[in-house]
Amino acid sequence: MSTHSTVGRKPAAPAESSGTEAAARVADVLLLFTGGPRYLGVSSISRELGLAKAVVHRILQSLVSREMLATDPGVSGYRLGPAAVALGASALRRFDARTVATPVLRRLRDETGETTTLSGLVGDERVYLDQFESPREIKMTVDIGRRFPLHAGSSGKVILAFLPADRQEALLARELPALTEKTITTPDDLRAVLAETARDGVAVSLGERQPGAGSVAAPLFGPDGEVHGSISVCGPQYRFTPDVVARYRDLVRAAAEEIRHDWAWLRESGGAEGR
Template sequence: MPPAKTPALTGNAGTEAAARVADVLLLFTGGPEYLGVSTISRELGLSKAVVYRILQSLVSREVLATDPGVVGYRLGPAAVALGASALRRFDVRTAAEPVLRRLRDATGETTTLSGLVGDERVYLEQFESRAEIKMTVEIGRRFPLHAGSSGKAILASLPLWRRDSVLAGELTALTERTVTDHDALLDELTTISAEGVAVSLGERQAGAGSVAAPLIGPDGEVHGAISVCGPVYRFSQEKIERYRGLVHEAASEITRAWAGPPTTRPR
């Protein structure tokens, strides 16, 4: 005889199961980075067996993940991808547009908005310089985080475990100026993290200069970056210092506009 099939969840049973999964995931939007079975069980009033089955299902789909030597679960790469997809559709573009237009006019250079997608970034929007000779970017194309000011601004703002994961991979040279030495890049990221601004002079694209700052979402996590970019010969040290202040303030303004009312965790 063929094995018996597990009956599909229908009606209220299916709705309840979906609600439990959603409630588990929502717990990861606040509080500690790692959550264990007992904590989730206590917070949601579910049995440990039910919680464990939900967690294993989410891990199998990479929505959650575990780390060696750490007790508990954290958000996985699939959750990051979902968050990045939501970011591209979210009103961060609405919040960023007037700020980036003013930044473009204040600097005379192209301004950009990038989003974090997995362990890479993509350009989501640009406001082109009105200068005859200018830099433009390719919307939607993925770039590594270790090359260019936007990528480094994001990388420097990631949680340490995730930053280390990115740095453990291959650091490919995109130009002769790309920093591919692990220790040198780590030192630079430490400085960027402290100052809140990254600078690139031909590291991602030969002949291009840029200054970028990370975009921190309402959840306190980095979701992307903004930048001023143009021909490297126009990026004198004096202009770079001016752009650093302008970009940092622009990123802070976007973050403030992006922030919404606080969310309440399920009980």
């Protein structure tokens, strides 16, 4: 039978499908290491992803052989390896928004005296990509690279508010776990907050993602007009009084617009490719 015939090509579809599924499993395993415990074992990964332990073990061994994951003597479980760290560092260097956001977020940190952050949209979650810490003794800091759901906290809500309606509704249809007692977990209540956020262009959180933490965030739009992340000012909740929050709203909104403008200019000038 000729391998170029129509009949000869049809049996390849299941293999292609199987290959896609296998690649997705590998990606899902790697993504688990971007949040939660530093070390993960076969059993915990198996439970989280609903995969057989034998399948998880094969994936882990393959990733270890390519230094995407590693093990340590005397420690049970796997951690991210040097190849994964290098890949993450390379991605950060190539993220245009991080380049243009750096001076703006530093200035915003100096203007407010609070920590400023940059988050990126990754799949259906967000990840902190950078932070500029407050010089104050009592301050808030974030975990770079850790994943968070979009419904909890100002940085996530402001991204969720500007996603396409169908994608937003799909996320609201999922379970909305409470990270604190102030996390909004009712879809209708969250829809009302998101509508207000979309009108105002800014989201506020007072203890929704982390107890005792306050934050004000604005969406970060890319040159394509889509929301790609957010920036925020964050600190101890007791310092986020109504007057302070009102001031931060204007500052964060203006900073996000400056980053959007500079990002578009960077793309148009070809500067991103030369970095």
